[in-house]
Amino acid sequence: MLTDSKQLIWITGGGTGIGRATALAFAALGHRVVVSGRRLEPLQAVCDKARQQGLGDTLGTLAFDVTDSTDTQRAFEELCCREGVPDLVMLSAGNHxxxxxxxLSVEACRALMEVNYFGILNVLEVVLPAMRKRGLGTLALVSSVAGYRGLPTAGAYGGSKAAVINLAESLACELNGTGIDLRLINPGFVRTPLTDRNEFEMPCLIEPEEAAEAIIKGLKGSGFEICFPTRFAMIMKLMRLLPYRLYFSLIKRKTGL
Structure with a gap:
């Protein structure tokens, strides 16, 4: 759980989009934040932005590739030596x-799974033992409402996010009572470089800062799932309940496919 006292927070995918906005919001609350990604330049830009906002040196950088298990291990060891075991880890590195x-491309599916699913597993593999040993910590896995049900043109992306949802549910069952607080974050459409690739009108589109606000509010609470924007998330949840015949008919009517 996110507390008002100063915490050490590690964010993967912290150089852009939701990760960036949430890192800055955490820093504004007085937390020490380390942002990670493959390239150092976007990470440094986040730190520069924090200083421009009068947040001093509340943000640090740690570049590594979540798809490389060896590099992930190296990065975590460096983080622990430099800052200590993080209190909260937000796993938001992703691709679309x-x-x-x-x-249809197996290569495209595999590439997304490497980042969106196995990238999370690589970090969990090194973080979980440290948190279990300490008996305390928060893990926030970023998935998407696209993982609720199959959507047109989203077979690769939605499949990877569905896997993250299943993983989070499974781990939450086992970690209950261990002192490790596992959360699932399911955003709807948020304006980021990734969603800019969509060629359709995105309903209930929100800005990254709004997403960050929803995430922080959710992490301060006790609910397992943090989903937003509320109206769109509720619509997607209701669609999960529809029988296939009605669901396929609705999708055809709404998309024209």
Whole structure:
């Protein structure tokens, strides 16, 4: 759980989008934040932004590739030596690539799974033992409402996010009572470089700062799932309950596919 006292927070995918906005919001609350990503330049830009906002040196950087288990291990060891075991780890590194059925590609699916799913597992593999040993910590896994049900052109992306949802549910069952607080974050459409790739009108589109506000509010609470924006998330949840015949009919009517 996110507390008012100063915590050490590690964010993967912290150089852009939701991760960036949430890192700055955490720092504004007085927490020490370390942002990670493959490239140092975007991470440094987040730190520069924090200083411009009068937050001093509340943000630090740690560049590594979540798809590389060896590099992930190296990064975690460096973080622990430099800052200590983090109190909260937010796993928001991700990628998105629309994939229509006519362009079905195993390579595209595998690439998204490497980042969106196995990237999370690589970090969990090194963080979980340290948190279990300490008996305390918060893990926030960022998935998407796209993982609730199959959507047109989102077979690769939605499949990877569905896997994260299943993983989070499974781990939450086992970690209950261990002192490790596992949370699932399911955003709807948030304006980021990834969603800019979509060629359709995105309903209930929100800004990264609004997403950060929702995430922080959720982490201060006790609920397992943090989903937003509320109206769109509720619509997606209701769609999970529809039988296939009604669901496919609705999707065809709404998308024209």
């Amino acid at each position: 690539q629309p994939m229509p059925a006519r362009e």
